[in-house]
Every structure is written in structure tokens, then in C-alpha cells.
Amino acid sequence: MSDAKHEPQxxxxxxxxxxxxxxxxxxxxxxPLEYDRANNELISRKxxxxxPVRDGIPIMxxxxxxxxxx
Amino acid sequence: MNTAQHAxxxxxxxxxxxxxxTSAVHSAGGDLDQIEDAVRxxxxxxxxxxxxxxxxxxxxxxxxxxxxxxxDVTAAMLDAxxxxxxxxxxxxxxxxxxPAERLPFADGAFDIVLCxxxxxxxxxxxxxxxxxxxxxxxxxxxxxxxxxxxxxxxLDTHLQAVELLRDASHVRNYSAAELIAxxxxxxxxxxxxxxxxxxxxxxxxxxxxxxxxxxxDAIRSLxxxxxxxxxxxxxxxxxxxxxxxxxxxxxxxx
Numbered sequence: 001m002s003d004a005k006h007e008p009q010x011x012x013x014x015x016x017x018x019x020x021x022x023x024x025x026x027x028x029x030x031x032p033l034e035y036d037r038a039n040n041e042l043i044s045r046k047x048x049x050x051x052p053v054r055d056g057i058p059i060m061x062x063x064x065x066x067x068x069x070x
Numbered sequence: 071m072n073t074a075q076h077a078x079x080x081x082x083x084x085x086x087x088x089x090x091x092t093s094a095v096h097s098a099g100g101d102l103d104q105i106e107d108a109v110r111x112x113x114x115x116x117x118x119x120x121x122x123x124x125x126x127x128x129x130x131x132x133x134x135x136x137x138x139x140x141x142d143v144t145a146a147m148l149d150a151x152x153x154x155x156x157x158x159x160x161x162x163x164x165x166x167x168x169p170a171e172r173l174p175f176a177d178g179a180f181d182i183v184l185c186x187x188x189x190x191x192x193x194x195x196x197x198x199x200x201x202x203x204x205x206x207x208x209x210x211x212x213x214x215x216x217x218x219x220x221x222x223x224x225l226d227t228h229l230q231a232v233e234l235l236r237d238a239s240h241v242r243n244y245s246a247a248e249l250i251a252x253x254x255x256x257x258x259x260x261x262x263x264x265x266x267x268x269x270x271x272x273x274x275x276x277x278x279x280x281x282x283x284x285x286x287d288a289i290r291s292l293x294x295x296x297x298x299x300x301x302x303x304x305x306x307x308x309x310x311x312x313x314x315x316x317x318x319x320x321x322x323x324x
Contacts, residue, residue, distance in 0.1 A: 020139070020164050023116070023179035027172040051174075057148050059167045060174035061076075 016053055026051075027060050041066065075193050076169050079239040080144040087146040089278050090124030091154055096187065097126050100266055101215045101318045105184055108213055108320075109134045115181040120202055121170055121188025125151035125163070131184060132160040139180075142188075143169045170198030175205040183212040187316075190216055190233075190243050199256035206323045212258065214319045218265070219243040220303065228300045229314070231292055235285040236276060246317050258321035265317050272310035 016035070024033055026044035033042040033051070041050040042058055049065035051058060059065075090096055105127055109117065115135040119128040122140035128151060132138045140151050140163055148165040155163040168174050170185075171194050183206045192198045199214075206212055219226045219242075226245070233240040244252070250260050276286050293306050304312040 017164060020137075023139075023176050024166070024174050025176045027168055027174040030177070033174075054145075055149065055152070057145070057152065057165050057167055058174070059145070061143075061167060061169070062172075063077075 016056060016058060024058065024060070028062055043068070076143050079191055079193075080146075086278065086280060087124070087144065087150040090147065091150050093124065093274075093278060095268060095270070095274075096124050099268070099316075101186065101264075101316065102126060102130050104264065104318055105186070105213055105215075106130050106134070108211065109182060109184075112182065116179065117182045117184060118175070118180040118202075118205060120173075120183055120185040120198075121191070122151055122165070123147055123186075123188060125154055127184045127186050128155065128163050129158060129160060131182075132163050135182070136162065138163045139166055139175070140164070141166045141168055141170075141173065143167065169193075170201060173201040173205055177204055178207040179205050181207055181210050183210075185212065186215040187217065189214065189249070191239060191241055193241065195242070195244065196252045196256060199252055199258070203257040203323055208323050210323050211261075212321050212323065214249065214253065214321065215316060216249065217243050217268070218246050218249065218315050218317045220315075221245045221247060222303075224297065225300060225303050228292065228296055228304070232289045235289045235292075236281045237279040246319075249317065249319060253319065253321050257324055259324045260319060260321050262320040263317055265315050267313045268316050270312050270314055272307070272312075275311075 021035055025031060026033055026047050029044060029046040031046040033044055036043055040053045043050050048068045049062060050068055051060055051065045109131045112135050117131050117135050117138045119138055119140045122128055122142045125140055128138045128140040142148055145167055148167055152165050170192050183202050189195050219229050229243055253260055290310055293310055306312045
């Protein structure tokens with residue numbers, strides 16, 4: 001993958017390749033996602049959801065996403 | 071969109087992900103050669119393997135292209151694909167979990183969409199095809215490969231019945247005509263179709279889906295009591311093995 005300083009993709013909680021974030025959108029709104037590195041989540045502001053990334057795999061299922069407060 | 075049904079399909083396949091990586095029916099075939107021909111030399115292409123299952127399309131395509139995104143609704147399948155890709159040194163395969171009907175990709179994100187033996191599992195086949203079209207760049211190619219049902223209603227009903235008994239998450243095998251019509255409505259121009267016969271070896275076919283013994287017996291009963299036209303069409307053997315047709319449909323985004 002692109003970034004040598006990142007751990008391999010198979011490692012638990014591995015961050016995802018930033019180049020692949022460019023093509024990822026929120027499955028509900030088809031709007032942009034922000035990557036929250038600290039929590040390893042993909043944030044859809046428009047949907048108010050945070051999609052988890054588990055073992056380097058973005059779980060793009062609204063039912064698995066965390067509802068954002070506010 | 072039905073979350074419970076997606077979870078049901080995911081649960082059916084979660085326990086047996088590795089069986090699909092090693093399955094001979096899934097890991098070989100003229101259709102995979104056709105896929106490889108379609109991607110050969112496309113070094114800059116971004117490819118979507120939609121409903122990747124055991125990942126056989128991704129493994130074939132990855133050496134020829136810039137990147138393959140393998141997408142499936144079943145988490146265990148994705149774990150198996152990520153592990154197998156790593157074992158084979160295919161570092162340009164990335165996995166994403168999502169149902170076909172609601173893809174998390176931008177419009178026109180891909181140069182090629184490949185979709186093999188998966189549409190018959192989708193809750194809404196046409197919604198999945200519309201999403202496939204949306205994420206594909208205009209005038210770019212896609213290949214849809216799936217097992218198909220005969221147009222004849224007697225034969226069709228037999229096939230759907232044995233498929234459901236075998237696999238509780240079976241939704242529907244469509245006829246070639248139904249698939250072509252749905253592709254056309256979803257914004258694809260159909261460029262070609264190749265139909266191949268696949269032999270389903272009964273013990274392997276039912277073991278792969280962990281079909282309960284009661285359902286295995288019911289399938290055998292349906293086969294034995296089926297009219298001659300059904301037994302002949304599917305070339306049903308003494309042990310329950312039979313032929314099924316699979317279509318490779320080459321399309322282009324219009």
C-alpha cells in the first residue's frame with residue numbers, strides 16, 4: 001500500500017489507504033466522508049453517521065454506523 | 071432496503087467463506103478467462119469486483135490493473151479475500167463491506183465493473199445494477215456473470231425450488247432475457263452474451279452451503295419425481311448432480 005510508515009492493511013485497526021478514501025462516499029447521501037484517524041471512523045456529516053473501519057475494512061453499512069451526537 | 075435480509079445473507083455465508091475461496095466451480099472457468107481478457111493491458115484501470123464472494127474475480131484481475139476494490143455484504147468473505155490477497159502478494163486489492171444496492175463509491179469511480187455469481191443473491195437486483203452503473207464511468211465496460219434460469223416456467227420453478235432448499239438465502243436466478251432487460255433499464259448497452267453449462271456435483275454443491283439433511287432429501291425427492299422434461303433439461307444424474315447455465319453478459323455504460 002502507499003504509505004510505508006503505516007502498519008500493514010491486515011493489522012487490527014489498520015488505517016486505510018488515503019487514495020482509496022477519494023472514491024468512498026456515504027452510501028446514504030452519496031456525500032463526502034472525512035476520515036477520523038483517532039477513532040478510525042469515516043464520518044458522514046450529512047447523514048450524521050460514523051462508519052467504523054475494522055481490520056482495515058471500512059464497514060459501509062448504515063446499520064453498523066455510530067450515530068453522531070449534536 | 072431490508073437490513074434484516076442483508077444480515078441473513080451475510081450470516082448464511084459468514085460460516086463458509088473459506089469454502090468459496092477453494093471451490094473449483096468458483097475458482098476456475100471460461101468466464102474467468104473472459105474477465106482476464108477484458109482487463110489485460112488496462113494498467114491504469116480502477117476495477118470494482120461487486121459482490122466479490124471468495125474473491126476469484128479480484129485475484130484474476132489484480133495483476134493487470136492499477137487497483138481492485140473487492141466489495142461484499144459478508145464480512146467473513148472480505149476477511150478471507152484480504153487474507154488470500156496477502157498470501158498471493160496482490161497488494162492492490164482493497165476490500166469494502168457494503169450491499170450492492172447501496173454502494174459507498176462516488177459516481178464514475180471505476181473504469182471497469184466486474185460482477186460474478188452474485189446478482190442472484192441481491193435483495194433488489196435492479197437497484198444493484200443501477201448502483202453498478204452509477205459508479206462506472208460513462209462508456210466504460212462491465213461484465214455481469216451469473217447462473218441463469220430457463221425461460222420455460224416448469225424448468226424455472228424446479229430450479230428456484232431446489233436452489234431455495236439448498237440455500238435459505240437464495241433470492242432468484244433470473245433468465246437471460248430478464249437480466250438483459252434489467253441491464254438495459256439500468257443504463258447499460260448489452261454488447262455480447264456467452265452461455266456456459268456448469269456441472270453441479272451434488273455432494274459438493276450441498277456441502278458448500280451446509281444444506282441440512284432434510285433439505286437434501288427434499289431436493290432429491292423433487293428431482294426423482296420431476297417430469298422427464300425437467301430431468302432431461304438439467305441432465306439430472308442418479309446422485310442428483312445436474313447442469314446449470316451461467317451467462318457472461320458484456321455491457322457498456324451509456
